Amino acid sequence: MPDIEVAETTTQVAQPKEKLFSKKNKRTLSDPLSDNNPITLQVLGICSALAVTVQFNTALVMSLAVIAVLALSNVTISLMRNMIPSKIRIIVELAVVATLVVLVDQVLKAYLYDISKRLSVFVGLIITNCIILGRAEAFALQNKPWPSLLDGLGNGMGYAAILLIVATGREILGSGSFFGIQLVPDSFYAAGYENMGLMVLSPGAFILLGLIVWGQRMISKKFEDN
Amino acid sequence: MHKNSYVFIFASVVTITCSILLASAASLLRDRQQENIALDKQKNILSSAGLIKSSEEEVTRQEILSLYDANISSQVVDTTGMVMENKKVENIDPKKDRHLLPVYLYQKDGSVKSYIIPISGKGLWSTIYGYLALEPDLNTVRGITFYQHGETPGLGGEIVKDWFTSNFVGKRIISPEGKLVSITVIKGKVAGRIPDSESYHYVDGISGSTLTGNGLTNFLKKDLERYEPYFETLRNKEME
Numbered sequence: 001m002p003d004i005e006v007a008e009t010t011t012q013v014a015q016p017k018e019k020l021f022s023k024k025n026k027r028t029l030s031d032p033l034s035d036n037n038p039i040t041l042q043v044l045g046i047c048s049a050l051a052v053t054v055q056f057n058t059a060l061v062m063s064l065a066v067i068a069v070l071a072l073s074n075v076t077i078s079l080m081r082n083m084i085p086s087k088i089r090i091i092v093e094l095a096v097v098a099t100l101v102v103l104v105d106q107v108l109k110a111y112l113y114d115i116s117k118r119l120s121v122f123v124g125l126i127i128t129n130c131i132i133l134g135r136a137e138a139f140a141l142q143n144k145p146w147p148s149l150l151d152g153l154g155n156g157m158g159y160a161a162i163l164l165i166v167a168t169g170r171e172i173l174g175s176g177s178f179f180g181i182q183l184v185p186d187s188f189y190a191a192g193y194e195n196m197g198l199m200v201l202s203p204g205a206f207i208l209l210g211l212i213v214w215g216q217r218m219i220s221k222k223f224e225d226n
Numbered sequence: 227m228h229k230n231s232y233v234f235i236f237a238s239v240v241t242i243t244c245s246i247l248l249a250s251a252a253s254l255l256r257d258r259q260q261e262n263i264a265l266d267k268q269k270n271i272l273s274s275a276g277l278i279k280s281s282e283e284e285v286t287r288q289e290i291l292s293l294y295d296a297n298i299s300s301q302v303v304d305t306t307g308m309v310m311e312n313k314k315v316e317n318i319d320p321k322k323d324r325h326l327l328p329v330y331l332y333q334k335d336g337s338v339k340s341y342i343i344p345i346s347g348k349g350l351w352s353t354i355y356g357y358l359a360l361e362p363d364l365n366t367v368r369g370i371t372f373y374q375h376g377e378t379p380g381l382g383g384e385i386v387k388d389w390f391t392s393n394f395v396g397k398r399i400i401s402p403e404g405k406l407v408s409i410t411v412i413k414g415k416v417a418g419r420i421p422d423s424e425s426y427h428y429v430d431g432i433s434g435s436t437l438t439g440n441g442l443t444n445f446l447k448k449d450l451e452r453y454e455p456y457f458e459t460l461r462n463k464e465m466e
Contacts, residue, residue, distance in 0.1 A: 051379065085228040085236055092240055099244040103251050110255040113262035120379050202380075 020146065029150040032158035035220060039162040040213045044130040049163055050205040052122050056179050059167035061115050065108070065123055067156030069100045070132050074152030076100075077140040084141075093136045094127070101126045131155055162212060169208045174199030266373055268294045274359040274369040275332040275340045298342075300330045307455030327453060332359070340368050341460075343453055347445020350437040352376030354385065358446070360399070363464075364457040367409070370394040382438030393429040399450055401427070406454050408447035411439035 019025075038044045045066075052062040076096050077084070084092050105123045108116035116123065126132065135155050140148040171177055173196045176184035184193065198204045228236075269290050272278045277293055278285055302313040305325045315328040330342040342359040356372035370391050377383045384390055394409065401407045407427050412419065413436050416428045431439040 083236065085233045087228070088233055088237060092237070095240055095244055099247055102248055106251050106255050106259075109262065110258040113259075113266065117266075120383065121376075122379075 025147055025150055028147050029154040032151070032154040033161060034158075034216070037158045037162065037216070038131045038134075038155050039159055039209070040216050042131075042134070044134055045159055046209070048122050048125060048129060049159075049166060049209065050202045052119060053163055053167040053170050053205050054174065054200055055118075056164070056167045056171050058115060058118050059163045061108070061112060062119060062122065063156075063160030063163050065104045066126055066129065066131070066159055067153065069097065069104055069126055070135060070156040070159075071149055071152035072100050073097045073132055074135055074140040074148040075145050077136045078143060078145045078148035081141050081143075089141065090133075090137075093133060097132050097136070098127050131159055162209070165212060166205055166208045170199045170204055174204060265290055268298075270357050270371040270373040271298060271330050271342055274342055274357040274371045276359070276369050277332070297332050297334065298330055299333060300328060303327050303329055303453075303456045305452055305455060307457075307459045309456075327456070329453075329456070330357075338362055341457075343449065345370075345446060345449045347441060347448065349375060349377050349385075349441040350382055350435070351378070354438075354442065354445070358449075360457075364461050365398050365400045367394045367397045367399070377438050378435065381432065382435040384432050384435065385438060385442065390430075390432060396426070397429060398426045406447075406450060408443070408450050410443045413439070 032038055036042070039046065039049055048062065048066075053059045073093075073096050077093055080092070101124065104126070105116070108119070108123060135151060139151045143151070168178065171179075172183060176182060176189075176195050184195075196204070198207075265287060269278065269285065272290065272293055275298075277297060278290075300315040302310045302315055302318060303326075304310055305327065310326065313326060315330075318326045318328065328344060331338050332340040332342065340359045340361060341364060342357050344355070345358050346353060346355045348354070352375055354372055354377070355374040356370060358370050359368040360366065361368050372386045372391070375383065375385065377385065397409050399406060399408050410428050411431050412428050413431050414433070415430050416425050420428045
């Protein structure tokens with residue numbers, strides 16, 4: 001009991017009437033986009049990043065689904081943060097996340113049936129995406145709804161950014177198209193150009209992802225020293 | 227620390243709220259989802275008959291409906307091969323009316339271009355649903371599609387892809403002696419494993435999903451056997 005009280009009061013003191021877009025809140029939103037990207041720095045959510053990035057439009061829908069689930073789950077959990085008994089907090093978080101994911105899945109089935117078929121199980125697997133439970137545990141449980149929303153949006157967009165970069169690379173190199181529109185002209189194929197089969201398969205995503213991580217750490221100069 | 231009773235009450239409230247949300251979403255969206263599923267079936271019937279190039283192609287709602295209305299008709303037959311004039315495909319319940327079988331006909335200029343039958347059965351993890359279209363000789367495969375399954379994406383899930391389904395086109399279900407042999411999905415490639423004289427009863431398997439292939443082989447044969455009496459009467463009619 002005393003521990004919680006202390007934690008409560010300290011957070012109260014730490015945030016005396018903050019502005020909606022204070023410096024701290026802006027960082028909450030922008031950090032996960034680059035410096036603390038969930039995929040490239042925290043290396044979370046790799047499974048779906050490999051699976052749905054063969055084409056740009058599936059990656060886009062998947063990204064939107066993850067952003068929606070992440071933002072809503074963060075807000076919901078943050079609203080309940082003082083009520084959730086710590087003994088069952090993980091299962092409560094999972095229940096919230098699972099409910100949101102099933103809702104998203106149902107909406108996709110009703111309005112974007114073709115894409116939902118192509119995403120197959122991966123929408124359902126958002127439940128097990130470490131980013132979502134990770135943000136609920138690490139951020140939403142300790143913070144107010146507004147910063148939690150920003151954190152959810154930021155992390156969702158950080159995830160989306162990487163997904164879309166990988167998908168762009170894979171679709172152009174692997175299928176010679178972008179957003180379903182053919183980019184490589186027929187004359188190239190006639191001249192002997194061939195799509196890179198590797199890019200359609202998961203190893204292609206791994207290689208691209210590796211290159212992105214390398215590039216980013218070169219720029220940000222943030223890496224672990226031994 | 228919270229009391230145990232609080233934990234129980236909290237858990238119940240969360241559970242009930244979540245279930246109410248999900249139940250209402252499911253029932254609100256059901257109509258639209260059913261419509262999508264029905265449309266997807268029509269699209270797959272069209273695609274198995276070759277009226278749409280590939281089941282992965284983007285086709286608008288209107289195109290599917292107008293193509294379907296213009297070309298496809300349906301009838302009900304029973305397992306002895308009789309056409310049931312007074313029954314409609316929409317009204318038969320596959321669970322109850324096990325002796326009634328739906329057939330879809332692709333007709334053009336007054337003659338039947340293709341007979342399309344629904345196929346379904348167990349793969350590895352799930353029940354696979356699809357359509358098989360036969361040429362008017364009721365022997366050569368015109369096309370096959372799968373529209374619902376829960377197989378592993380990237381392995382068994384590849385059955386929906388064109389590279390797999392196109393292997394079936396031109397294969398035959400009847401041996402030269404006139405017996406139903408169906409089509410077998412083998413492990414590995416047909417070329418080199420199966421003598422050329424029999425290769426038209428076999429298709430290449432998908433590496434890593436032998437069990438999905440075996441399941442497919444089994445239910446394809448089982449479904450074709452149920453339709454065989456009907457097909458046989460049609461073949462005999464053709465001969466006369």
